[in-house]
């Protein structure tokens with residue numbers, strides 16, 4: 001099975017606004033876009049219309065629809081931009097469980113894909129029951145570091161995969177940097193990875209992404 005690779009642009013200065021456009025222009029030169037997803041800052045989601053061949057996701061979404069909701073990012077507005085999915089409950093943007101439940105429910109009604117981030121196996125167990133499109137397991141202490149989840153916590157990936165089996169697909173993230181990290185995660189039962197600094201903070205993001213994809 002081919003890995004699904006989600007690249008979280010976060011709010012790094014080289015990955016927002018015109019810089020995010022430059023990165024996407026670079027990434028667009030990769031021929032094989034199936035299985036590659038770009039998670040953009042809210043302000044850059046309009047770029048889906050400029051890059052119709054790329055799969056652009058949000059970094060956060062709310063359950064309300066259109067209306068008097070200051071500061072909201074609605075599923076409806078993302079769908080109108082051509083954006084087909086979003087992260088939710090990332091470690092850097094945690095939300096209450098009642099919000100998680102309503103966003104996942106609505107996303108399924110509207111055909112929108114939620115990547116629901118969890119920090120531990122208890123959350124994986126609790127939230128996989130909602131059957132979001134993906135559960136993304138990321139140990140918070142490894143996020144942004146040099147030690148990958150697949151080298152530091154391989155056993156947890158297997159356990160998370162067992163929990164998600166038959167309910168949803170599993171992604172893993174935190175410290176992912178190499179093709180070996182991707183291959184190990186896949187061998188342990190993940191469908192793919194969620195990666196940020198390993199690509200975005202690299203001096204040559206596209207080279208790192210291509211090397212992480214290997215010869216696939």
Ligand code: G3P
Nearest residue numbers: 008143144174175196197
């Ligand atoms: O969303 C991906 C993320 O939290 C992992 O970050 O920098 O460890 O790849 P990083």
